[in-house]
Amino acid sequence: MIAALLSGADMDRQRLIADTGLSRATVFRIVDDLMAESLALEGFRMLREGPGRQSTTVSFNHRSALVCGVDLGGTNCRVVVADALGRAVIRSRDTTPRGATADELAAWVAGKVTDLVSRHGDGVPLHTVTIGLPGVVTGDGRSVVASHNLGQIKGTGFIEKVSGLLGVETAVGNDSNLALRGELQYGSLPDRETAVLLAMGTGLGSAVSIDGQVLLGRTGLLGEFGRLPLPGREERLRDLLSGADLVAYARRQGVHVPTARALFADPEAYAPVLAEVHDALAHLVTVVALAYEPGTVVLTGGFSESFGTARLTAISDRVAEAVGVRSVVRRSDLGDSAGLLGSMATSLGRLYDSLGVSAEDAASVAVNRDLIVRRLAECPTAPTTPTAGPGGTGTTHTDDKAPHTRHDEQMAEG
Incomplete structure (x- = not known):
């Protein structure tokens, strides 16, 4: 019964009977109990034609x-x-x-x-x-x-x-x-599609959902791809795909910028470093594509919005060509x-x-x-x-x- 009220809408008792499949007497009794416990509120009077008891709407008490x-x-x-x-x-x-x-x-x-x-x-x-x-x-x-x-x-x-x-x-x-x-609950990800989220903030994090459920590993190390070394290099993925580490890496290359986003603000001046960033992101998407075959890879946090739509589409194409898995790579709806x-x-x-x-x-x-x-x-x-x-x-x-x-x-x- 409570679940039927959680949309926040005012609902007629007759509709509650239809939606829950419960008897009229049971619905009226439960509604009375919920109001006694301050979990439900009486709403406005419903106008009905013909004989019978007039009814008022019921809503969930959001102040409970x-x-x-x-x-x-x-x-x-x-x-x-x-x-x-x-x-x-x-x-x-x-x-x-x-x-x-x-x-x-x-x-x-x-x-x-x-x-x-x-x-x-x-x-x-x-x-x-x-x-x-x-x-x-x-x-x-x-x-x-x-x-x-x-x-x-x-x-x-x-x-x-x-x-x-x-x-x-x-x-x-x-x-x-x-x-x-949050993306699953309030964003636009398909409800039952496998999806991966890549969070590029001060550090680099990731998460995966299958059939609408976020996977949780026993030790918490599931999806800690930032620890992976880049192919043939000492640097790890997070060194190029997290804000603090990217700034530190750029400085070791003689490029002094205050933030990671500053690199993207002048793509011509910082083209060599940005090319490494794009390669690192493509490598990471390749890894998660092979691991989970996600329909969507969502980028959020940090400098994720610095990646243009054309760039992300190119990475999707690059990964599909390399490993045969087509994943839409896009920025988060919720930021x-x-x-x-x-x-x-x-x-x-x-x-x-x-x-x-x-x-x-x-x-x-x-x-x-x-x-x-x-x-x-x-x-x-x-x-x-x-x-x-x-x-x-x-x-x-x-x-x-x-x-x-x-x-x-x-x-x-x-």
């Missing part, structure tokens, strides 16, 4: 709980608090205090979430928090095996500390996996918001599970994807005020652009 998604990056930390239907209430973006210890960073993240909920949640209880981490996370979400950008989160200490401080159910996962979850939306979607899934809604039923809900993405883009941003964080200073940034647009260059490197 709040959920939170956190996208913790090596450069920036994004947070969104949303209602029980996934509609954003408040968001923030802060500079990650990279110099903080694991305990200090955990306290900083927990403090951000708690502050947003207490100041903007209007008294609605927080149910679940999901945190995307820039590192290798074990399949059970209990330990970080490695993190190229935030070494202090390695192990179990950070996860245990932040979970304890938040005081609510807290899920942790790899940021690339959660970004792909930097994919990870944040994926974290939020995971929190929503845990909320619905606690209400007895199966994952299969939740997946069948007709979610208004455009509305969710638009609400994230248009929802208020936490005030732009400096906030001191342990081990460093985290500055809150105003983030008033739509999910598919680019932010400043420093954010692009995160």
Whole structure:
């Protein structure tokens, strides 16, 4: 019954009877129970012709709980608090205090979430928090095996500390996996198509979904292609396809640029380095094409939007000619918001599970994807005020652009 209401639409009880296949008496009883538990709300009166009881619509109570998604990056930390239907209430973006210890960073993240909920949640209880981490996370979400950008989160200490401080159910996962979850839930990927996401931020991450499900390896090393060496070279794939490492590599070649995107801004001046980047991306797409035969390879994060459509089409053609697998290579629909939306979607899934809604039923809900993405883009941003964080200073940034647009260059490197 709850699953039938999760689209957020006002529904007539007669329609609920038709949609669920339950008897009239059962539907009316369940609706009364849901309203008694503040999970459903009475709506407007339905006008019917002829005899019989007049009916009112019913809707899911979006104020029954709040959920939170956190996208913790090596450069920036994004947070969104949303209602029980996934509609954003408040968001923030802060500079990650990279110099903080694991305990200090955990306290900083927990403090951000708690502050947003207490100041903007209007008294609605927080149910679940999901945190995307820039590192290798074990399949059970209990330990970080490695993190190229935030070494202090390695192990179990950070996860245990932040979970304890938040005081609510807290899920942790790899940021690339959660970004792909966001693309599947709110982007335009075909529901059952095999897809691969390549996240080129401060580091290089990847994720794969088969039949709509994101694959999770036991050790978390599934898809860590950035560790692979380039053919015949000492450099690894991440040295040319992640923001921080590409800048460092370019400087070793005598090319001094402040950001990876600066290389793409002047393709003629930096043609030799960019040719290496294009070759590295083609090699990576070749690897994932052979590993998974994806219909789509989605690029997100960092400087991914610097690759033009013509260039990505050429890479698709090159890979198809080399190994016989045709994968459409394109940029993300959701841009930097994919990870944040994926974290939020995971929190929503845990909320619905606690209400007895199966994952299969939740997946069948007709979610208004455009509305969710638009609400994230248009929802208020936490005030732009400096906030001191342990081990460093985290500055809150105003983030008033739509999910598919680019932010400043420093954010692009995160």
